[in-house]
Amino acid sequence: MTHAVQTPARDNVFLRISAHLAERTDIASALEAVADEIAEVIPFTHADLCLKDRPGWLSSYEVGIQTRWSRTSTRVEASPIRDLITGKCDFMLCHDAMQDPRQTYRGACSEPILNHQMRSRVHVLMKVMGQPIGTLNISHSTVGLYDLDTVRRAQHVADVLSPYFHALHIAEQAKRATQVRQEAQAREEGLRRDALLLTQTLEQERQRIGMDLHDQTLADLTRLLREITADATPPSQAQMEHRIKEVIGDLRRIIDTAVPTLLDLFGFVHAIRAHLERAIASQPIAVTVTDATEGAADRLDPTVRTALYRIAQEAINNAARHSGADHIEVRIEPLPPSGLVLEIRDDGRGLPADLNRMSGIAHMRTRARLISADLDLLGDGGSTVRVTLGERS
Template sequence: MGRTVSLYWRIFLLNAAVLVLSVALLFGPVTVSTPVLFGEAIVLVCGLVVMLVLNAVLLRVGLAPLGRLNRAMATADLLNPGERPRVSGQGEIARLTGTFNAMLDRLEAERAASSGRVLTALEAERQRIAQELHDEIGQTLTAVLLQLGHAARHAPPDVREDLHQAQETTRASLEEIRRIARRLRPGVLEELGLHSALRSLGSEFTAHRLSVAVHIVTGVPALDPATELVVYRVAQEALTNAARHSGASRVELRLGPLPGGGSCLLVRDNGRGRGTAPEGAGISGMRERALLIGAELLIEPGAGGGTDVRLNIAPPPP
């Protein structure tokens, strides 16, 4: 394979060829009088225009890969892996494009590995906090609840009502602690599986003035534990965003198979949509979790308003 000509020499030789052609024409059939005649001026101007147009076209064709590479660099986002710029030719631009593509592949792999370690540590910390809430604070509040009940039974009538009120407040606090612990560590996911965990999640948000309809379509492929945890956390974050920020009253949570294999999680609300609001930490966390399992996360306006959060999970390799 012959040695490729660098971009510098290609531009230099192109302009040199134009100048040599111009000089050759002046020494050949084209002559210039003094003063310049009108017909000669027209020939010179036309020749100059032709040479400039040829020079511009050739430079545009030669530098077009640089434009594609520049656009790819400007839009590159490690949380939104996209198409790579096409490598064409064998010159410096082709090598530069190939190096850029390899750099993006390496950065995405390193980010995925780093995010995996961070999210694993985060889940372990969630589990530790949930355990402490359940074992320490939960047991303490249970003991307080029993003591208040014992005191209420032996208290004078004028104090008994206050003690009963304190009991109810303590009982509500204990239920809230248990709810927080369940959200931190989805025990139902480990014990009963993803389908039951999603239904339980929908029931939990329905109890907080948000109507959640959960549909589990038959034929969903089996998922490994890591993928199930990602699906559960994405559904949890999407429901949290719908409850807190979208002003939605109804949410549809659907898990079903994809036509070409794999699975799809869809969380669709009837809220006011994201509009032009920037992505927050919650959405960034969902994207990082999706990257861990090689899934595609799409956040789009719903057909009838609101927001669609879609997690497309590729089928496992054979």
């Protein structure tokens, strides 16, 4: 592309830009390094590069004011520069972007423009080998500061920046792809190790169950059979009933501790989801489980975690059996600095009139007190059981 002849001072700026970029290996620091030189060519209060990322998405890199644009990717259809990046125009020049329908249309990601009063704006394409790779966007809080000469200068800056930033962007994408592959391999290896550990744990439990049944239950039943078939006077009915109850009690304890629970094997969220599915059985109830804490429940003391799980079980059972709900939702939210909030919500008929007569609720309150948690029952548009677990030492 041919541009107006540059002055020696302007040429010196572009030489400095090239020198700065040659020393940088990432986009953010490269843009920061040339910000002063860009400002010599075009004064700005905000400047950013908007680079094509995965299909339909743009990544932004900013200098000057830092906004949400550089904190998250933006869809092309929601970007204020969509007309430029989709080829509807060769450049965009805004007298006052805060009043420009091309920039602030419904659904546009234009909050930074309004929040930081980006009024004068100029946008030009960045190209490599004739193909657009993104845009250079320069803004100022003064209305009507930029004109067509600004567009020409911005295009010259973009032409100098494009090959450098394209190379850096390709390198960053390759690095991210490598990281994703490594993380996938690590997860696969973790799953393999977990499966092996699970197999070993189940085998150990099988052996322990066999020993307990042999040493306790089988021995008790054998002794009882000897007493019944012996020549001496057999035990009375009351004695028999007592001993059989003891055997049943021992057998129940063996069963209760036999195999690691879902909570131990697969974690809190999986156990909650499995219990939800059992509780609703064939009922037409939709269920949702959301954990916004990245597994914080599984980092709790085992006793606290178990109590929390039992509260959730009781609340889920009540919702499934008595609420007439169409939807049950379980949410786990963080409570800074190190606590969490567990909520079991349903859209059913609400709380019963006399809560004190429900033993299940009494059990939940007791369990909550034992782990120093607060239990709240809310009945607005259904019912909500909320457990607030404060900072853990």
